[in-house]
Amino acid sequence: MTCKHLIAAPILGLALAGLAQGAGADTLRLLTWGGYAPDNVVEMFEKETGHTVEVTKSNNEEMIAKLRATGGGGFDLAQPSQDRIAGPQAEFGIYKPINLAMIDEAQFIPSMLAATIANTTVDGAAYGVPHIWGTSGLVLDTSKAGMVKDYTDLCDDAVAGKVSYRLKRPTLIGFAFAMGMDPFAAYGDEAAYKGIMEKVEAKLVECKPNVKTYWSGGDELMNLLRSGEVVAAMAWDTGGWKLNADNPNITFVAPTSGALGWIDTFALPAKGQADEAAYAWINFVMRPEVAAMITEAAGNFTASKGADQFASDALKAQFTASFPPEAVDNIKWYPPVPAGLEAIEGGVLDRVKAAN
């Protein structure tokens, strides 16, 4: 071999490797919730496709704030809730439309896919497909707070000082329903919505002495319930089920006015650079057996068709206990939030926080 070959061979090799990288293997920067991308699933995906996955854990508000700060850059796939896509998209333009042809639609529960697409459509283009769904309602220590049937019961003297909920919009919506109003119907009518929120505000201010603290993180709430300092809280279903495994008295209860249903989606940030890998991830995690692994990690069910049969019996049992058939029908699914409603809610939340 001549000298020239000695040098040329590695360079050629490097160039080929670089090409392969460009064509086949990408880094997928995933902006998601805790538990939605468990290590074992990421490992399987990386082995199968050659892509690498970088996971950033976040929540709805932070996802939007992060993407807004960069104009939709820095991440290749995000997982906001379906009701929080249309508004921010109209306002900030942080997502790009989903190419449904790249998605294996057969893997999705059809009704959920259709609903999500409908809710995330802006100017005729769809921006989200469903991934994981769940509800929020009441997590109770049934031995001490069995009388709590709905959100408004949290203000009852029997549980004074042993109540916790978040000071965020789900609480406002939940109380509105429990007070016999329909905030979702008023989404389009700012004045009517304001009226509803004023009543909720009055109720929350009146209820404040009952509250031990407004929880802000899942772990914080778990500690409060586990130690018995709080016996009734407004929280996600999975939190209740996790505690149920340790202490059979604590469980998730769907409130009489209806649990609030949310669906977390897949959405493509406007400046994402690895769409192909993003679509590959979506199709991979929607496989029933993979979806079941995520259900195991996150505690919530997915929109994957046929994944139920892979789910653990314990989880299924907890779900049926918390959701009798009529409660499932009564779930209030969040419609898309029109841009601007947050300002009204924000004022209410500020005033509740400041009230004595």
Added chain:
Amino acid sequence: MQGGTRLGFVLLLTPLLLWLGLLIVIPHIDMFLVSIKERVGVGEYDTSLANYGTFFAETLYLWTFLRTAVMSILATAITLLIAFPVSYYIAKIAKGRLQSALFLLCLVPFWVSELVRTFGWMILLRETGVFSSLLQWAGLADQPVEMLYNDAAIMVGLVYTSMLFMVVPLVTTLESLDNAVIEAGYDLGGNGFSVLREIVIPHAMPGIVSGCIVVFMLSLGNYLTPTMLGGKDSLWFTELIYAQFIVRFNWELGAAFGFMLLILSSVIVWATLRLTGQTLRDTLG
């Protein structure tokens, strides 16, 4: 030779200018520009001072700021009261290894993150926590005592978090005070109080002022401690800013709040310096 010196000067100055420019000046200009925008419709903005108007019109925001400022001043005063004897002991009374050991003890809590430290206080103060259990065990309380989620808990957390930033400048200035000067104070007829008032405190004034400025600013800008220890009534100004930026997507109002925090805290520091007859130049040395 002349050219070489100048090049060296430029090279030394560049990192500072880059740091000031990229990390301080440009973001503040950008934040100011954001703060003077007013949302008039979906994706439409006008230039106006409406956001600043909101700050002054809505008593809640002004009230929250005042509360934050007063609590921060109180936290600064308490920190000073506790840190002064501690620093005096470390700088003037403890010797050799005890001195370095005590100084290290002040430093140790800062080896873990602020979050962990705050969690530590939560474990101590909560209803099923250590203090509550101790009180019940000692028979001083017949039921669990809740010490978390109130202003006193915030104060404890703030003072604890700030202690080091008061102790370090105080120890440094007190160490520079010649022991003979203190002895001379006694020798010429002074008692403990008058030596403290006429000699030790005037000497330590630069350290007191710089410590107070740092602690006040840190308390004012603290987010974790008031939110976690304060519970439902915490009401801290940084929480409002966080809420505007992250929860409400209202960057314009958030930026205006941020600017008001900057301006008002600067005014408070300036006024305090004027009132106590100190100048920033004396303090910086």
Added chain:
Amino acid sequence: MTPDLECTGLSRRFGDVKAVDDVTFSVAPGSFFSILGPSGCGKTTIMRMIAGFLEPSGGDIRIKGRSMLGVAPNKRPVNMVFQHLALFPMMDVAGNIGYGLRRAGLARADIARKVDEALDRIGLPGIGARKIDELSGGQKQRVAIARCMVLEPDVLLLDEPLGALDLKLREHMKIELKALQSAFDTTFVYITHDQSEALVMSDQIAVMNRGVFEQVGSARDLYYRPETAFVAGFVGDSNRWRGRVERMEGGALEIRTENGMLLRGAAHGRALGPGDVADIYVRPEAIRLAQNEGELARFENRISGRVTSLLFNGAASRILVAGPGGGEEIEVTLPQSGEFARTGKGDTVHVGWSGDQSNCFPAGK
């Protein structure tokens, strides 16, 4: 008359170390008393006990007859000028001088008047508004003394206050301190390791070593009649030899040094007898230098030798002379009268001194 300051059996231990060991002395009113000793000899400890910053382990301190045991520093009628003066940098000159008066609760007008008087007496009128760091070294010195003197203390303690000054200023301040002392007519207790400061200013000097007073006396006593080998060695310069006593006649001794030189000396009442090992101290300035042997006939000690070195230092110039056996070198002060101006290395000279000037002590270990 009651002494201004009287210490009896004063002791102080630090752990196992006896810093001050059973020291007794008294200081007459209006006198200038110095404690002279090398660093670490315990003189600062004595001073701090008098000022009240240290409690004695034993013994008593009386000022004007009143015991000071258990009296706080701020209640004692003594004041101290510190080694680095310890002026208060946070106050102006008037603030410094008026500090003690303010503490004593005097009226504002009285304080101002007394401060002005004090400034006049130290020769620095009108500098009351100056800051401390605007003063020169000598001015600071005087302010530090004035700060104490306005309080009219019974005893003023001075802890090596000239140490930080340069040589010229130090020489000047020695004279000035002595003048201030007589002007204020106050008892000064001065500690120093610098013998010339002590010798020039003091009425009485205590030479201190390892926690005890070796000798207390006037400068003259210490210089001419040292009572211990330490004092002889510490105060002034000396030629020092060691030898064995061969003959003794009254107070006069004949001693042969380790190198075989035969010297005559005086025991001045110290217990020395034939066969004892003795240390002999002879001051260079007590030795007479001559061109011919005849001039030295009246001296008991006479040696002819060669100049091995010339140590020129103006008025304090000396030569080193080696004896015939090539034994001990003798340091001799070079007279400045001109007759030895041309003496150089290698020249033969004759030296002699009286036996009285050879101070002999029983040899220490």
